[in-house]
Structures are given as structure tokens and as C-alpha cells.
Amino acid sequence: MAERYTVRNPVFESGERFPMLVNVCTGVPLFEPTVFALTEFRARNRASATIEQVLRALKVFLLFCDMYQIDLTERMLDGRLLELGELDALVQLCRLPMPDIEAQVDASPNVAGPAVVSLENYRARANKAIPEVAGDTAGVRIRYIRQFVGWLADRCVLSLSARHPSRAALLSAREIVTSGLTARVPDDKGRNRARGRRALDEAAQERLWQIVDVNSPENPWEGRHARVRNELIVRWFMGLGVRRGELLGVKVRDMNFRANEVFIARRADDPNDPRVHQPNAKTADRLLAISADLAQRTRHYIFEERRRFPAARKHEFLFVANGGAPLSLRGLNKIFDVLNARHPDLLGLFPHLFRHTNNYNFSKVADEQGMDPEVEKKARSHIMGWSETSGTAETYTRREIERKAREASLQLQNKMVKPLNDSE
Secondary structure (H helix, E strand, C coil), X not given: CCCCEEEECXXXXXXXXXXXXXXXXXXXXXXXXXXXXXXXXXXXXXXXXXXXXXXXXXXXXXXXXXXXXXXXHHHHHCCCCCCHHHHHHHHHHHCCCHHHHHHHHHHCCCCCCCCCCCHHHHHHHHHCCCCCCCHHXXXXXXXXXXXXXXXXXXHHHHXXXXXXXXXXXXXXXXXXXXXXXHHCCCCCCCXXXXXXXXXXXXXXXXXXXXXXXXXXXXXXXXXXXXXXXHHHHHHHHHHHCCCHHHHHHCEHHHEEXXXXXXXXXXXXXXXXXXXXXXXXXXXXXXXXXXXXXXXXXXHHXXXXXXXXXXXXXXXXXCXXXXXXXXXXXXXXXXXXXXXXXXXXXXXXXXXXXXXXXXXXXXXXXHXXXXXXXXHHHHHHHHHHCCCCCCCHHHHHHHHHHHHHHHHHHHHHHHHHCCCCCCCC
């Protein structure tokens, strides 16, 4: 399976990272996706990770155009964009993992005629049980493709004279395509909440602590450094609720052991970060308190484990890989891949799950303290790095609300019936 397009992430001397969508055969960045990323995202100071996500969505669109031999530039000059059947085929492609998309394009590189999606073809595809990406991932792809197609159409319209015969038709086609893609964005919000895994309950948390203990025979990691570091990482995730990029971006100088505090900073395009895919804070800078125990464990890691690697002295990042280089996002993910492979009973741990667990535990503490709901919301927003008015804090209270609702429902049911063991 030959890759046609790929996203490359060069790092400039200033530390700036600017992902580009590149033609693999020529090694040259594609002009229109690059200009689109520059004008619509980089000019608005969007993070390089966001731009990379945009370009991966545009890669899906370009593969779709290759698959159906669609020359969008030629079509726009004729006042056309995409047909309705092509919109359906594009949306179906957006639901597939990238390797499956590339495989489909390689299997049918010379599809002739417009895309047609019939009910029979849809049923046949559904019966094959082809794996699909999450609905929100497909939705993100469709939204960025919609924006790109609209941007292309606007550029073409601006290049045409007011009397050009294709101008009005292209404006009409733009509205039809953008509204058609909008209508086809998957709406998974609010569905499958009952089965959605949002946090570790008390039993799962206790089981996790037993496994990650440095001296536990069940600990899946090899080497003293890996065991100490990985247990500390889990404690940081569980105790502080930080994101992956925030944890990997912490530097030793961000630690204040006198006050037992850590500064979570945004350092976009840090020239001192050697990682191509720079981990970074997604939310606001903030100062977080750390417990005496967590501070002691972190201090021990710095002076007893981290300092053993000469390469670790060349940078300030707190968590390092075996060898001393800053721990990468891929390396962090591999830690949990190993853990899940050795302990499938944990049912798939991943870093963001700890953020939900932190919020779940925070809700319990807030209840125990009788914290005012508004104070709780603001405190939660500060810890997570959200704006007080963002409303994001409300999405993390769902599990606690469900627990309270369950208790109330059981109380009502118990009052409604007479116990079976009562004599009649």
C-alpha cells in the first residue's frame, strides 16, 4: 500500500512547528492545503497540533478526489463542486481509519463516473463490519473538509468577474455543499452515555494502585527507572488531573518544593524542546498545589532516578525516557499499552481517563465538604485550566449526578413495595 500524501512537521530554528501536507512522490508541500492552513489557522495563532489535525482531514479529502478522479479546480470554473452522491461517499470515507481509506484508494485508483451510494451498497458495507473511527473524529474531518471546500470556492469566486457565467452557479453550489456536509456531520452527543467509560470507580482505583506499586510483582514495566517514573506519572494524572501535553511539558524549574506547587505553563513552539511533536498545554496557565507526598515522590525521582542519565542534564523537562531524552507523547502512550496488555482486567486505561477520574474524586470531596455548587464549579475550572464561564466543568459532573440519581431512585423503589420476606 503506497502512501500518496503525508503530514510532515518541520521544526524551524525559532522553535516554530508548522505541519505541512506533502506529496510523497515529490516531497513538495501541497500548495492549497498549505495556504489554507497558513491563512485560516496559523494566522489565528492555532496550535500546531490543531493544524496537523486539519491537514489529516484534508488528506482524506484529497484521497477521495483521487479515488473518484475529481478535479475540483476544473469543476469550480464550470460552477460545480460535489454531487449529492459524492457527499455521501465522502462522509462514508471520513468514518474509516486512515489505513482503510488508503487501502480503498489503492484498490480502486481509477474509479470512473460520479460516486453513487445505493441502499444495497450501504447494507453490503454494513454487513462486512468494517471498523470505523469514533463519531466525533469523523465529525472533525467533515467540518474541516467543509471549511476547506468553502475556502476554495470563495477564492475561485473572487478570481471571477461579476459577469462570469459560472460565478452565480458556483456560489449556489458552495451553499449546497457546505449545508449538505453540515447535515451529514455525525451527532453522537448524548448517545451511549450509559455505557461510556468516564472514570475509574473506587475498586478500580485501588486495583490500579496495587499494580503500579514499584515493588509489586504485578508491575508490568521493566527497570527501576521505568517503574518509579510510571507510578509517579499515574499519581500526577490522578492527583492533578493534567492532560498529556501538560504533564510532558513540565520542567524541573516549574516545581516549587518550598511551597509544594507546580506551574503548568503553555510554551508553544519552545525552541528548547527537541521533540518534533511538542507536547503542550491545551488550557490556561495555572499554579497547582501538590501534596507533601507527591512532592516528596517527585523530588526523589529528580535526584535519585532522573539524574542518573547524562542526557537528562541537557534539558529541563521533568519526565524522561530511558536514556534521558524528554519523554515523548508516543512514549507515554506506550506506557499504558504495556499496562493494558499485561492487565486486561483494567479494561483499557488511557491518560485522559485519569482526568475524568480526578473530576470524579473531586466531586466526592466537594460533597463531603458541603461545597457550594458555584464555588465547586469555579474551583474545578481553575484546577482543569478552563475559563470560569466556559461551562466545561458541567460535563465532568455527570457521573456524580448519576450516582445521586441512582441512590434517590433506589430509595423511592424501596418505599414502594413490601419486602418479599415479610409474611403475608
